[in-house]
Structures are given as C-alpha cells and as structure tokens.
Amino acid sequence: MMETSHSAVAVLAQNGKSFYFAGVFLPADRLKVISELYSFCRYVDDCADELSHDQAKTAVAHIKEVILNSDLSDPLQDQVRLLEKNGVARTLLLDLVRGAEWDIHEEPIHTADDLDKYCYHVAGVVGLMMNPLMKVTDPAAASYAVSLGKAMQLTNICRDILEDAQNARIYLPATEIRSLGLGLTALATPGAAPTELKTVLKKYLKLADASYELGQQGLPYIPLRCRFVILIASEVYRHIGKKIIKNDFEVLKGRIYLTVFEKIVVLFKTSPKMLKPAFWLKPLRPNKQVVIS
CATH class of the missing domain: 1.10.600.10 (Farnesyl Diphosphate Synthase)
Incomplete structure (x- = not known):
C-alpha cells in the first residue's frame, strides 16, 4: 500500500483538506513525510470503516503484523520503515492501530x-x-x-x-x-x-x-x-x-x-x-x- 511521495501528498490534498490548507506552507521535505503519515493513518482508518467486519479484522491484523515484524516483506513495510527512519516509533503506530481495533470490535x-x-x-x-x-x-x-x-x-x-x-x-x-x-x-x-x-x-x-x-x-x-x-x-x-x-x-x-x-x-x-x-x-x-x- 506504499504511496509515492507525490501520491501521498495527493491523498492529503483530497481527503485532509483542513490540514492541507495550512500544510502548503510547510517545507517541501516536511510536507512529503507528513503526507506519508497521513496516508498511513488514512489507510488504517479506511480498513476499519470501509470494509466488512471480517475483512476489517483481517486487514488491521495484517497491519499490526507488519508493524510488529520489521523483517516482514510487504509493500506497507516500506511506508512503516520510512516513518520509522524519520523518528516515528513503531509503538506509536501500534497505538494508532489500537484505535482501529476499538472501532472494529465496536467497544x-x-x-x-x-x-x-x-x-x-x-x-x-x-x-x-x-x-x-x-x-x-x-x-x-x-x-x-x-x-x-x-x-x-x-x-x-x-x-x-x-x-x-x-x-x-x-x-x-x-x-x-x-x-x-x-x-x-x-x-x-x-x-x-x-x-x-x-x-x-x-x-x-x-x-x-x-x-x-x-x-x-x-x-x-x-x-x-x-x-x-x-x-x-x-x-x-x-x-x-x-x-x-x-x-x-x-x-x-x-x-x-x-x-x-x-x-x-x-x-x-x-x-x-x-x-x-x-x-x-x-x-x-x-x-x-x-x-x-
């Protein structure tokens, strides 16, 4: 699910209009990496909200597995590694996934x-x-x-x-x-x-x-x-x-x-x-x- 920097910025522009309105003032390198974070968050959210219950459970479990296992080869791993390289701890990504699980399980x-x-x-x-x-x-x-x-x-x-x-x-x-x-x-x-x-x-x-x-x-x-x-x-x-x-x-x-x-x-x-x-x-x-x- 790895987005290119260009497509990640496009996702932010299309779906995160309130932030993108201000985000155009960011330095170009920061806009790109922040767009990658938005793209990742959007993907997690869409898995929880747009898929059937069983599909959502499977998709979010896979995201969690990718985050937990840094050696796992997966397109999503590239995005996780990019965020990690820029200082985002995998534990924080897991905290985000916990929010998706909250929605899926209708807690x-x-x-x-x-x-x-x-x-x-x-x-x-x-x-x-x-x-x-x-x-x-x-x-x-x-x-x-x-x-x-x-x-x-x-x-x-x-x-x-x-x-x-x-x-x-x-x-x-x-x-x-x-x-x-x-x-x-x-x-x-x-x-x-x-x-x-x-x-x-x-x-x-x-x-x-x-x-x-x-x-x-x-x-x-x-x-x-x-x-x-x-x-x-x-x-x-x-x-x-x-x-x-x-x-x-x-x-x-x-x-x-x-x-x-x-x-x-x-x-x-x-x-x-x-x-x-x-x-x-x-x-x-x-x-x-x-x-x-």
Whole structure:
C-alpha cells in the first residue's frame, strides 16, 4: 500500500483538506513525510470503516503484523520503515492501530474517560507522531501535541454525530447519552437537534476548546515554519466547532464545515497570534502529563 511521495501528498490534498490548507506552507521535505503519515493513518482508518467486519479484522491484523515484524516483506513495510527512519516509533503506530481495533470490535464508550482514551488512540497519538516529522526534539512537547490531537477528534465527533449514528456508532459517552434520553434512532434521524443533544455538544465543544488552548501552548517547541502551519490547522479545526455553536448545534441537518473563504478568513484572523509572546516563548512550567492507555 506504499504511496509515492507525490501520491501521498495527493491523498492529503483530497481527503485532509483542513490540514492541507495550512500544510502548503510547510517545507517541501516536511510536507512529503507528513503526507506519508497521513496516508498511513488514512489507510488504517479506511480498513476499519470501509470494509466488512471480517475483512476489517483481517486487514488491521495484517497491519499490526507488519508493524510488529520489521523483517516482514510487504509493500506497507516500506511506508512503516520510512516513518520509522524519520523518528516515528513503531509503538506509536501500534497505538494508532489500537484505535482501529476499538472501532472494529465496536467497544462501547461508556464514560468521559473512555472517550479520552479513544481520542488518544485515533488522534492524540497522531500528534505524537507529528513531532519527530516536524523535527521537534524537546520531550516536553509531547503532552501539547496529544492535546491538539484530542481537540481535533472531539471536534470531529461533535460534527459527525449524524453520519456516525447512521453507521450505528455513537462516540459520546453512553452514560451521558442515556441519561439525557437520547438513542441511536434520534441521533440518526436528520432534522432539528434535540435540546438534550445540544447540551452534551456544548459540553464537549467546550472541552475541545480548552484542549486547543492547552495544545497551542506547545507551539514554541515546533520549528518556525511548521509552528505556523500547526497554528493555522488547529485554528481551522477549532473554528469548525465555533461554527457548530454559531449554528445552534444543528449537527443533524448535515455536516458543518468551513468553506475555502472561511478558511482564508481564519488564516488572516489567526496571523496576529504570531506576534504574541505565547507563539515564541515556551511555557515556564511545561505540562508533562500524557495519558496513554
């Protein structure tokens, strides 16, 4: 499944529009290797989401075998080795695969802690893998990278309530959903969002915003050009959440997204942040906690 650098960038441009919008400012060599990571993550995600249950189990088991056995000859091994050569540990790739297994086995998300663990495995770990690809060297940057990844995943979950429910999946904590009297049928039905759903969306978008705020405190650990890209990419995602709030949480009427014009507006609104000390100065007391489970 090894992508050439050109085709991996094309995959990012086609499927990762929010990041690619900012990613065009990356140095060419960093864009190529980050595109390879995106291509790998996309492949893992597609195996879990697009295949039948049995096919998905087989495909993800094979991915896991390739990661565990570095001597195994396989087209995918070339991509794994390329990422490893650029500093991505195989253990982190396995953490990502764990997120795919979570989806395949339809493991329930009962509590907020379960949701936090899920967000780590499908997105927080991607932040960790991005660090070496951007040539981040300070270990203190890890927790901030995880926070940004989790924030983006929470935004995805809140945005995609309808689509996920129509695929028989609910990622918000089951205990909270049940306590509010919501169920799969209600969330899978297009139309006005129930007041109860708006309540829980408000909570988790607020959590996402706090995670964006924390994650952006780690920007000074990132080399300058990559730092600018991560700032813009995170703000584009953050503004999806803000648009959901502006639209009164009406996520059951269709996917809420930013137009190209809106992304350009975010770019110009965000640029002044580069003049603030927080863009340049590392935190005096770095947040070192990274929850990996």
